[in-house]
Amino acid sequence: MVRFWDASAVVPLLVEEAATSAMRAKYAEDVELAAWWGTVVECVSAIARRHRAGALAPDLAADALKRLRELARSWTEMAPSEAIRESAQRIVGSHDLRAADALQLAAALAAAEGRPPSLSFVSLDRRLNEAARREGFRVVELGT
Secondary structure, eight states: OOEEEOHHHHHHHHSOOTTHHHHHHHHHHOOOEEEETTHHHHHHHHHHHHHHTTSSOHHHHHHHHHHHHHHHHHSEEEOOOHHHHHHHHHHHHHSSOOHHHHHHHHHHHHHTTTOGGGSEEEESOHHHHHHHHHHTOEEEEOOO
16 A cells, blocks of 8 residues: 655654654555645755754765655656646645645645545644645655
8 A cells, every 4th residue: 555755754764863663664564655746855855954953964865865765766756747836835824834745735635636535644743634634635644
């Protein structure tokens, strides 16, 4: 079963944090995942922020970026489209989400081909999970 993974759920697969073991276990259950086109940028940003803050050594940051490239090659990527942009516009009007989160959710809707119950949604963001649930997705709850 394919699952749509938000960037907040991908990052713990790349760097050690509180949710890492839970996210790795969830990923091991099914390594077939879909992600938004912008997920790579969001993950690189998270890694860079940790590195700049001194919370991630240069070698660990480089390893995380390498793992990200490998993981991104294996997932189904939802490319930008007019349909995703239109869906994201509707979503920001309907849910308390930032633009990037609305794009994540719109990409998940595209991945589900308009049938949200057919796809599980994996995120560590409470607001995004609530919006995904309201859109009809089966939300995999694992964290904050």
